Amino acid sequence: MTVTRVVAVVLGGGAGNRFGGALPKQLVTLGGRTLVERCVSAFTQAPGVDEVLLVLPPGYAEEAARLAGDQVSAVITGGVTRQDSVRNAIAHLAARHAPDATGVLLHDAARPLVSQQIIADCVTALGKYDAAGTAVPTSDTIVVAEDGVMSHVPPRETLHRAQTPQCFRLSVIARAHELAAQDPAFVPTDDCGVVLRYLPDVPVHIVAGSERNIKVTYPSDLAIAEALLRSEQPA
Template sequence: MPNDQPERGRPHVTAAVLAGGVGSRVGGPLPKQLLSLAGRTILERSIAAFCTAPEVDEVVVVMVADHVAAAEKIVAEGGYAKVSRVVPGGASRSESSLAALRAVAHRADDDLVLLHDTARPLVSGRTIAACVAALAEAGAVGVAVPSSDTVVQVAADARGREVIASVPDRAGLRRMQTPQGFRLGVVRRAYARACADPAFTATDDCGVVLRYLPEEPVRIVPGEESNIKVTHPGDLAVAEVLLRGTAER
């Protein structure tokens, strides 16, 4: 069973592994989180990363609704004792995040939650620990790496063709990863305001805080290039190479 009584004075830390999407860009009959990555499913690798992190007390899995039973089987067969429940996700990332927040509705506002994309199965213990440590002083934390590419902003010309509108200085640009960490009271307030906005759309939880709680700074901690997101078929091959490199060290 997950630890309901972390050491006195320390907030309870829940990691929500978000697997509510179908990952259609990878292709195939199964959601990408159920595809095999070096002998284990992507979902299992993400679950295992948080179950083995000493900073995490509890894991909640948010799974695409039609495959909740498959996720429950993975948890049972893997013996992942920190997993307290598997709940169905929504049609969008924000709906799956809301499902995770409902699953920890009984937790205090000062407790912590890490929201993680299952499609990043190579997240390291070092990154997880950095997120939790940063939340000792911040209400919201994002993981990011510097952009090695030049990023351009585009616009349409008079004939509807894309043209470069501006070239931001990449020194101030970062590529966001997950997990993204929050004090529960902060992310709850942000989503409450977001859900009251008829125009609300989001693909990023830190973005929800930034937009709806502008007074709340979002702290950045360094990510790792190995924490890749499996989005396209070729990403699976890259992830397998990275796993082999880790095993050989």
């Protein structure tokens, strides 16, 4: 079945403990706008995205209304973990849209510089595939270590660094998370990993990411993002 509706989910439900500060990091400002605002605006402007859903921590409903206005179809409460937030979003969408005909772009609010090209490529991918993830080839040699000892050096040409958006047919990601919820031993770090583990017959394709599409995890990352913004401004 062809995907006839594409929904972008901006995941800002975490507390941002590694970032520190009084506010969750997704509510700090970058160039005069919060990270959430920048993400919502990027997807609202993107051709091919029909709807934007925002996930925020409990207690930020008023803040969400101020930030997002009528740009989002709904603001839902995040869970304890990122995966809980994703499941909340999936449940919200599955109750309102046909799962086999709906595509979902899951995007971290901590990546406020996502480009229109990446979003367009993700929308295109949903017209061809049931699952895809944004990634960039690693320029570093990666080592596998156990107990502080290097055990393996994978071939660098096979390695990529995962970014977001990660893109799925709604029925596929919903099924993958349904299976993951039955396995308390598995603690996923992203949604492509959930599909790879629980739906191994579903290929997860790669959408080209960008070094500009950085994730703001620490205050130093925010400084890098600010420098990237300044570099794009006319002299």
